[in-house]
Amino acid sequence: MRTTLLAAAALVFCTGAFGEGAPRIPCASGDKACALKRLRDHPAKKLEFWKAALAKPVGERIGPAPAALVELIAFDNIANSFPNKPRIGSPPPEFVADVRAAFDEMPEAVKKLLAQRYAGIYFVDDLGGSGFTDQYIDSAGKAAGGFIVLDPTVLMQHTANSWATWRDSTPFKPSANERLEETIETRANDNRKNAIQYILLHEIGHVVAIGGSYHPNWNLKPDEIHSTREFPFFELSWTLGGKPRRYETIYDKAFPQRKDIVYYFGAKIPADQMVATYEGLEKTSFATLYSATHPGDDFAEAFANYVHVVMLKRPFEIRLYTQDKVAKTYTACWEQPRCAPKRAILEALLKN
Numbered sequence: 001m002r003t004t005l006l007a008a009a010a011l012v013f014c015t016g017a018f019g020e021g022a023p024r025i026p027c028a029s030g031d032k033a034c035a036l037k038r039l040r041d042h043p044a045k046k047l048e049f050w051k052a053a054l055a056k057p058v059g060e061r062i063g064p065a066p067a068a069l070v071e072l073i074a075f076d077n078i079a080n081s082f083p084n085k086p087r088i089g090s091p092p093p094e095f096v097a098d099v100r101a102a103f104d105e106m107p108e109a110v111k112k113l114l115a116q117r118y119a120g121i122y123f124v125d126d127l128g129g130s131g132f133t134d135q136y137i138d139s140a141g142k143a144a145g146g147f148i149v150l151d152p153t154v155l156m157q158h159t160a161n162s163w164a165t166w167r168d169s170t171p172f173k174p175s176a177n178e179r180l181e182e183t184i185e186t187r188a189n190d191n192r193k194n195a196i197q198y199i200l201l202h203e204i205g206h207v208v209a210i211g212g213s214y215h216p217n218w219n220l221k222p223d224e225i226h227s228t229r230e231f232p233f234f235e236l237s238w239t240l241g242g243k244p245r246r247y248e249t250i251y252d253k254a255f256p257q258r259k260d261i262v263y264y265f266g267a268k269i270p271a272d273q274m275v276a277t278y279e280g281l282e283k284t285s286f287a288t289l290y291s292a293t294h295p296g297d298d299f300a301e302a303f304a305n306y307v308h309v310v311m312l313k314r315p316f317e318i319r320l321y322t323q324d325k326v327a328k329t330y331t332a333c334w335e336q337p338r339c340a341p342k343r344a345i346l347e348a349l350l351k352n
């Protein structure tokens with residue numbers, strides 16, 4: 001699943017040329033058919049490729065992307081018409097130290113979930129987004145685990161609160177009268193390491209869900225999903241409907257803005273509906289607005305927000321301003337009845 005966190009910034013950083021560490025890609029930039037063919041059966045999507053990484057302690061699985069992984073992302077970008085030309089990332093040591101610390105400071109219960117199914121965090125410049133998580137399969141073709149890719153160039157300058165404020169402002173059209181401010185860290189802890197930690201918790205949420213009973217495999221189209229009964233987390237909020245079939249939520253009637261939530265590119269919701277949108281969100285079981293965009297992100301956001309707020313006891317507050325006055329404050333849902341069923345599933349998962 002491509003998580004286009006900070007994708008807009010990634011485009012700004014796009015050099016448009018292959019630099020050092022860029023593999024030679026045997027598909028032309030517009031040739032989607034070629035890229036899709038190469039993506040099928042790609043070595044970096046196989047468990048075998050990640051065996052050596054999986055043998056290391058979880059905290060040691062961090063480093064520059066192997067060439068085959070960069071190649072996989074290059075094919076994926078061509079298949080998705082992203083202009084970005086990925087290359088092996090080589091962030092400065094202090095950035096790598098931040099990523100290591102962000103990971104090391106996560107609860108042991110999170111790290112335990114990863115031992116068998118997480119190949120690590122790999123750096124790629126000009127990724128086309130700040131985060132990318134995909135799955136690898138075993139010899140029987142079953143989803144066996146996942147790997148995380150980060151683009152250091154787009155994360156370099158952010159602190160936790162600047163990143164969160166930026167991300168959650170993107171679904172709303174810019175306005176002189178309305179704005180959103182978000183706090184996910186105290187002033188003393190508002191640094192880059194903690195921005196990376198929240199982003200990583202989201203990506204780890206995707207890895208944890210691979211092959212699990214939370215939501216259908218994100219590589220399947222809604223048309224290809226025959227039953228959702230085996231995904232109780234999904235069934236708390238989502239259904240399949242429409243023609244062609246698509247993901248809908250059980251709240252769509254009472255929460256009309258839900259369908260217009262678009263992150264990063266092409267804001268659709270007028271800023272004067274910010275308060276109404278968050279009032280709508282409070283009638284759902286979604287932990288954050290981003291949760292309401294896709295079943296996979298529903299789980300990844302719930303996982304990240306639950307670990308951040310409940311387990312790590314960090315702040316989470318979104319303030320909606322109208323004419324420089326706070327018109328609404330949105331806080332974490334974990335003590336509220338609306339999120340209790342999802343909380344129970346997360347508690348069971350993290351009680352290890």
Ligand SMILES: [Zn+2]
Pocket residue numbers: 001002003202206296297300
């Ligand atoms: Zn995601």
